[in-house]
Amino acid sequence: MKSDRDRSVRLLWEPPAEPTRGPKAALSQSRVVEAAIKVADADGIDALTMRRVAETLGNTAMSLYRHVPGKSELLDLMVDAVWGETEPTPKGPWRAGLEFFARQVWAMYRAHPWMLQLTASRRIPGPHAMTRQDAAYAAVSELGLAAEEIVAVVTTVSHFVDGVGRTMADRVQAERETGVSEEDWWDGREALWEHFTPDRLPMMTHIWNSGGFECLLDEFEFGLARVLDGLAVFIESEERPLVRPQACL
Amino acid sequence: MKSDRDRSVRLLWEPPAEPTRGPKAALSQSRVVEAAIKVADADGIDALTMRRVAETLGNTAMSLYRHVPGKSELLDLMVDAVWGETEPTPKGPWRAGLEFFARQVWAMYRAHPWMLQLTASRRIPGPHAMTRQDAAYAAVSELGLAAEEIVAVVTTVSHFVDGVGRTMADRVQAERETGVSEEDWWDGREALWEHFTPDRLPMMTHIWNSGGFECLLDEFEFGLARVLDGLAVFIESEERPLVRPQACL
DNA sequence: CTTAACTGCTTACGTTGTACACTAGGTGTA
DNA sequence: TACACCTAGTGTACAACGTAAGCAGTTAAG
Structure with missing residues (x-):
């Protein structure tokens, strides 16, 4: 649950560049965040587990870590996304x-x-x-x-x-x-x-x-x-x- | 983390009667609550685990369950004990x-x-x-x-x-x-x-x-x-x- | 003494976040 | 074409959590 906070800053303020090589990503940071918000809205923050978010996306828990450094940062992103709705x-x-x-x-x-x-x-x-x-x-x-x-x-x-x-x-x-x-x-x-x-x-x-x-x-x-x-x-x-x-x- | 809420009411409002038989208890509800408050004060609510509370009392985690139905009820008791300080x-x-x-x-x-x-x-x-x-x-x-x-x-x-x-x-x-x-x-x-x-x-x-x-x-x-x-x-x-x-x- | 009540401990299970090592898939250069 | 190199997603594994179940030892009542 710890997190490198400078990494978080970059994560929030500097949108990630698309990679040029490798397979096309089915997931993306915004899709993960979106799914996480949906889970939290529906069943509360306690129901927000990495496994659960991945499940709603049809993936496994570990796949999320390609797009989000960890749960703590995912929460950061969720919070700011919601602020963006106001x-x-x-x-x-x-x-x-x-x-x-x-x-x-x-x-x-x-x-x-x-x-x-x-x-x-x-x-x-x-x-x-x-x-x-x-x-x-x-x-x-x-x-x-x-x-x-x-x-x-x-x-x-x-x-x-x-x-x-x-x-x-x-x-x-x-x-x-x-x-x-x-x-x-x-x-x-x-x-x-x-x-x-x-x-x-x-x-x-x-x-x-x-x-x-x-x-x-x-x-x-x-x-x-x-x-x-x-x-x-x-x-x-x-x-x-x-x-x-x-x-x- | 669930709890029978009527049990909680009794727990909070009706102090438990001392048992007549059996060995003298080294622990007691109030000692457990007291220790739990101390742990939370010192290291925050995330550090408040049953194992940790028991450790500070020199016991094992499961021994607490003789005096407190579960963690949720322990929290109830902690909260009211602190209100009692005001x-x-x-x-x-x-x-x-x-x-x-x-x-x-x-x-x-x-x-x-x-x-x-x-x-x-x-x-x-x-x-x-x-x-x-x-x-x-x-x-x-x-x-x-x-x-x-x-x-x-x-x-x-x-x-x-x-x-x-x-x-x-x-x-x-x-x-x-x-x-x-x-x-x-x-x-x-x-x-x-x-x-x-x-x-x-x-x-x-x-x-x-x-x-x-x-x-x-x-x-x-x-x-x-x-x-x-x-x-x-x-x-x-x-x-x-x-x-x-x-x-x- | 016997017996019932009670204390505290050991073991074990399911759930959590996530480290690590892996395979499969795509792009660039030679 | 062939190979190197990156990348997406998976599978397994581990430590920490709350706590259910069952057991061993201790004490007072009958």
């Missing part, structure tokens, strides 16, 4: 821009929930991810913010979307693995509800009794509006207090 | 309460970054996690919010903290795996910087040149302040538009 944030007012960016990322996570499960290790950012990021920064570039404030503002939105996304991704994965919907599953946890007593969990039981868990507000919409409101307070304020980490004071 | 949110003004909650969770994630990597599947919430959640809801219970609004407000904070936490956790894991600090590592990616050209990534290069990436604002502090500002706007507004998912209209 639209870069267009120019315009900052709030509309950040909202657009957030919705694009959110849509991406909904289409490929496994994306959130493999940002885990230090992954090389690919060109698609980078241009999208760049366009998001551009959305808040005309506000007279300091460079590090631009980064901080976009990062705040990203963190929120990542947070919601992860919860959603977990839910999707669980529903696929168990074959039981979220609601049905919790309904079936009577053994758990027995421990919901007002003395141990007063607020929980209160919310439960008032139906607060039955029909939740849309977590993404609600949270995004709040986050953007909070950023508006910051952006529109006269003096902006900088919060720097200690190392930078 | 302080429940005290009563007081809503903003101070939410901030306290956020800081507790943040501190927890910093101490145990692996927590964020294994919320993956549908995990049974344990008593500690639940009481902390309950106390967080209580922080916004006196504001005249609807039950689902209480949930949404706390959830928004959680999502943000989860988002920042994940980024942090990824960084920690990467630093441990590679033995290279974040900064040094990016410095070493010259192959990557070559592709940072103003025509492809105008904002990136601009921010880079103005030093915006060299000394980032504290992501947690900055974002938390914005999120709380945004929630304040919502909480203090006269009429609060409810954002319900379509299914609930």
